[in-house]
Amino acid sequence: MTVKTEAARGTLTYSKMRGMVAILIAFMKQRRMGLNDFIQKIANNSYACKHPEVQSILKISQPQEPELMNANPSPPPSPSQQINLGPSSNPHAKPSDFHFLKVIGKGSFGKVLLARHKAEEAFYAVKVLQKKAILKKKEEKHIMSERNVLLKNVKHPFLVGLHFSFQTADKLYFVLDYINGGELFYHLQRERCFLEPRARFYAAEIASALGYLHSLNIVYRDLKPENILLDSQGHIVLTDFGLCKENIEHNGTTSTFCGTPEYLAPEVLHKQPYDRTVDWWCLGAVLYEMLYGLPPFYSRNTAEMYDNILNKPLQLKPNITNSARHLLEGLLQKDRTKRLGAKEDFMEIKNHIFFSLINWDDLINKKITPPFNPNVSGPSDLRHFDPEFTEEPVPNSIGRSPDSILITASVKEAAEAFLGFSYAPPVDSFL
Numbered sequence: 001m002t003v004k005t006e007a008a009r010g011t012l013t014y015s016k017m018r019g020m021v022a023i024l025i026a027f028m029k030q031r032r033m034g035l036n037d038f039i040q041k042i043a044n045n046s047y048a049c050k051h052p053e054v055q056s057i058l059k060i061s062q063p064q065e066p067e068l069m070n071a072n073p074s075p076p077p078s079p080s081q082q083i084n085l086g087p088s089s090n091p092h093a094k095p096s097d098f099h100f101l102k103v104i105g106k107g108s109f110g111k112v113l114l115a116r117h118k119a120e121e122a123f124y125a126v127k128v129l130q131k132k133a134i135l136k137k138k139e140e141k142h143i144m145s146e147r148n149v150l151l152k153n154v155k156h157p158f159l160v161g162l163h164f165s166f167q168t169a170d171k172l173y174f175v176l177d178y179i180n181g182g183e184l185f186y187h188l189q190r191e192r193c194f195l196e197p198r199a200r201f202y203a204a205e206i207a208s209a210l211g212y213l214h215s216l217n218i219v220y221r222d223l224k225p226e227n228i229l230l231d232s233q234g235h236i237v238l239t240d241f242g243l244c245k246e247n248i249e250h251n252g253t254t255s256t257f258c259g260t261p262e263y264l265a266p267e268v269l270h271k272q273p274y275d276r277t278v279d280w281w282c283l284g285a286v287l288y289e290m291l292y293g294l295p296p297f298y299s300r301n302t303a304e305m306y307d308n309i310l311n312k313p314l315q316l317k318p319n320i321t322n323s324a325r326h327l328l329e330g331l332l333q334k335d336r337t338k339r340l341g342a343k344e345d346f347m348e349i350k351n352h353i354f355f356s357l358i359n360w361d362d363l364i365n366k367k368i369t370p371p372f373n374p375n376v377s378g379p380s381d382l383r384h385f386d387p388e389f390t391e392e393p394v395p396n397s398i399g400r401s402p403d404s405i406l407i408t409a410s411v412k413e414a415a416e417a418f419l420g421f422s423y424a425p426p427v428d429s430f431l
């Protein structure tokens with residue numbers, strides 16, 4: 001049996017087709033893991049660890065980023081080392097204010113649930129995180145960073161909005177915009193790749209969101225199709241700000257090794273200082289994936305993929321326009337100082353010929369009709385969420401505060417680590 005494919009310009013055997021499917025399945029499973037868990041899995045694989053590229057990147061014998069790379073994390077920090085961001089500004093919110101209806105997402109530290117506020121009758125996505133799990137992996141700084149970035153997003157149409165946050169002794173709650181058009185990853189899985197006009201529209205809205213974050217001196221650092229949602233009309237909504245780095249001035253740098261393997265820029269892999277141009281590399285990787293179906297340097301072998309990112313020249317098939325080719329070559333430039341966006345940041349992307357058909361004022365005001373409509377019938381329409389999540393029962397503990405009698409010393413320590421987490425918008429924001 002053979003299958004003819006125009007893209008391949010030849011014959012694809014059944015066995016090769018099965019091999020491609022296996023690659024895609026492995027790819028999808030791998031990228032759903034957090035970088036921390038993924039690195040630990042690699043670190044525990046003796047065969048993979050022997051590869052010099054893997055050894056160079058992981059530095060298993062002498063990890064330089066213990067909070068991200070230590071497979072055996074130390075006990076939670078003492079209260080004297082914990083973060084205090086000031087008094088709570090919304091002490092009255094509580095889990096029992098909500099009906100928690102469905103699980104719509106999962107992560108390393110908790111779940112995202114569709115919830116209806118009992119008094120307001122409004123629907124929200126509520127991100128519920130376990131404090132003990134966060135402290136065990138020493139990730140409290142990233143969680144508080146996510147909260148801080150969400151607080152700064154007051155108006156941008158392509159960034160998820162935080163309505164308020166609160167906490168119990170053992171959990172943190174983010175009350176976020178409910179977005180039910182599905183992950184970009186979900187739609188790419190179904191369609192394999194997008195036509196260029198659709199990819200251009202998404203890339204423009206993503207670039208607009210990144211440009212806004214950069215204007216606030218925030219580097220996003222974790223752009224990937226799983227973190228890009230579509231709203232009910234089909235517009236982009238960027239979510240998950242846990243790896244954002246704040247206070248990066250123009251030309252400022254940072255050096256923390258983090259991100260998602262397929263989208264790591266060369267300077268991050270080299271453990272060199274990097275700047276906001278890391279986000280433009282990621283935009284290039286996502287645009288490439290939208291046009292071709294896989295990230296630009298993807299390999300099932302992680303060591304080989306890292307070597308590709310560092311050393312392999314970018315290869316572009318001839319089925320895209322010259323302007324798309326030029327943009328990808330500019331964004332996926334291995335030398336960050338020569339990368340598109342290195343000089344004038346978002347303005348360089350905005351003015352690129354690939355986006356000449358985009359009216360940026362209309363884009364930011366959502367006056368451009370999206371090329372794809374998710375066609376959701378309402379908040380209860382979950383067709384674009386993975387059944388792996390939605391079929392999971394909602395835990396009873398999500399909707400209630402822990403019994404005061406059962407609050408242990410470890411729960412008390414976890415509670416003290418997130419002082420100042422709670423947030424309520426100022427009164428004048430409703431006027």
